[in-house]
Amino acid sequence: MNWEMVCERLNATDRWCASVDVAGVEYDSRRVGRGDVFVAMRGEATDGNRYIDAAVAQGAAAVVTDSREAYESLRRTHGGVGAALVERGRRALAEVSSAVMDHPERGLALSAVTGTNGKTTTAFLLETMLRSVGRTCVLIGTIETHVGNEVRVSQHTTPESRDILSLFADGVKAGATEAVMEMSSHALEQERVWGIPVDVAMFTNLTQDHLDYHGTMERYFAAKARLFEGVGAPPPRVAVVNLDDEYGGAIERAAAGCGEVWTYGLGNHFGWVPQFRAEDVVLGAGETSFDWKTPRGTVEMRSSLTGRVNVYNLLAASCAALARGLSLEQIAMAAEELVPVPGRFETVSNGLGITVVVDYAHTDDALRNLIALARELVGSGKVITLFGCGGDRDRTKRPRMGRAAGEGSDLVILTSDNPRSEEPMVIIEEALAGVRETGTTCIVEEDRAGAIEIAIRAARVGDIVLLAGKGHEKVQILKDGTVPFDDVAVAARVLKEIA
The missing domain is CATH 3.90.190.20 (Mur ligase, C-terminal domain)
Incomplete structure (x- = not known):
């Protein structure tokens, strides 16, 4: 792809469209190869602008920077290298990555889950349900990453946008039509998921955590709520919200821009009655059953997962699976085959x-x-x-x-x-x-x-x-x-x- 075409995607404050072709995108100078675009951005731990010279030395054809000083220096010392100055480095990383990789996010229907607890289990359960009806998936989460049948090591709960889009691109090549992701509050606030459209968004719960980063519960909540408002993309088509959680009502309101809001729970907590309810719950060691009451009918759910917390995880995943087109009967059959997630009970x-x-x-x-x-x-x-x-x-x-x-x-x-x-x-x-x-x-x-x-x-x-x-x-x-x-x-x- 020509650098000038890439620049058209950027809301650049200033740019130098050298006549160069770009082959890939990197934000880590150590991974830059010949013909890549290097996105230099200020991060929480370091400033990528310190490594522009190293990236150029390794063959970078163009550089995107969020530093005016770095941009001017680049223009003076490396005139043959394409350059763009942007206000927000992470947004630029997402936009450039999407353009260079030919928009892999458009080839997948993404279901994303956020919350303090239950994200990993819910994501695993949903992927298993989707796979049970023959769909090929990409899974990105805390424990591991799946690209079709390939299992890869996860470095972060939610990676940078460039890495997410690279996984999506691999998934599309492998025939995937679905993606399931955990979206952490850090990733949502830092806009690591900028411009990535979400079809189904799930909220599990919100309890005190990560205040070393967010500072207050209000800011922590606001970060989670961004999933339902859209991060550089339209709001999700369907929001799936745990109405038994004390923050459920606030998330439901934050999701007002979504096409539909589906609420789930065990019923009538905080004065709210969820649409998708678990009734007649029976819990035992390695055995859980309940009647899943939905606006589309009732089905008996049985699973080898243990405990009330997994009833909530099952409800979240089942609602998302229903939103992605599975029938109640297909979901109930898949639930019986579910196995515990590693490191979760x-x-x-x-x-x-x-x-x-x-x-x-x-x-x-x-x-x-x-x-x-x-x-x-x-x-x-x-x-x-x-x-x-x-x-x-x-x-x-x-x-x-x-x-x-x-x-x-x-x-x-x-x-x-x-x-x-x-x-x-x-x-x-x-x-x-x-x-x-x-x-x-x-x-x-x-x-x-x-x-x-x-x-x-x-x-x-x-x-x-x-x-x-x-x-x-x-x-x-x-x-x-x-x-x-x-x-x-x-x-x-x-x-x-x-x-």
Whole structure:
């Protein structure tokens, strides 16, 4: 594609249309190849404008920058390189990527899910339902990325627009017609999804998290609401909203510009009655059933997923599947075949008569729901909860997580969970304050492997051990770097040693 054609897509403050052809788009100078457009933009951690010379040295044919100083310098020193000055680098990245890749977003119907908890499970469930009727999908999320039948490693919950569009392009080549994405509040606020049209948007819930970035719950909510308003694209055709959540009504109002708003829930929370309801809910270990009441009829839903939280996840995914054209009967059949998502209430098998569960719960609300589910399943047994709090993240949720763990558990093991640049014991002390308020016995062990062993060895027949916080993660992020760590593997080793 000629650079001048690319410039036509940009709302550039100034531009130099050198007669060059462009082959690709990059925002990381280390990945630039000959003929690429390098988009230099100010980010949260660094400024891409510092790497323009490096990108040109690697063969960049053109540069888009959000810095007047960098633009003028580029024009003086690299006159043969195309140049464009823009106000918003991330928007330009999306627009240039779409043009150069020939608009792959137009070839897929995108369903996107946002919320504090449940995004990953809901996305996996919806993809499985779509695949059950023979549709080829792209899935982008926290645990992994799918392009048709190919599984790739996920680096971020929601990547930069260039990477999203590249995955979409690969999907279109593989015959995909559907895409399912988790959209984080960071990505929505930073406009990493600029210009990408969403057909079906889902809202799961909103509880305190990420205030280290957003500052207030109001700003956190506003970021989530952008999905339903459209981020550089028209509002979604269908909005699917959890009306049982206290923010559900506000999201419903934010979605007023959508073609349709579908509400779901268990019914009559906060004085609102959802259109798509789960009634006569029966919960058991590895078994969930309910009647799904919809404006199009009622169908019995059965699933091997466990717990009330998964009823909500099933409702969100089922509504989205219905919006994407599946019938009630097709959705019910798919629900029976669903399997648990890695790191989401994942049990570690053993012959000791105890239940060991690994779960990603890393907010006080998610931890409270996890413990409530464990209490339902364990009967007269004890609930032993191991958790930690992430470093360089919202400090105000640490005592809240401690209270949530202490209020529902018989024993709490407080440990480390990705301390990053902080001292682990400082984080632990802040969470411990919340546990102490409950009076529940708490054992502190900074080493997570050692803490897992303590938790499992404290269990007796009939007890349940919850290893919360890391879920599917395979590393521990420390001040000095990242080391391999897998809760499931450590728990399996301890269980084998005991056996």
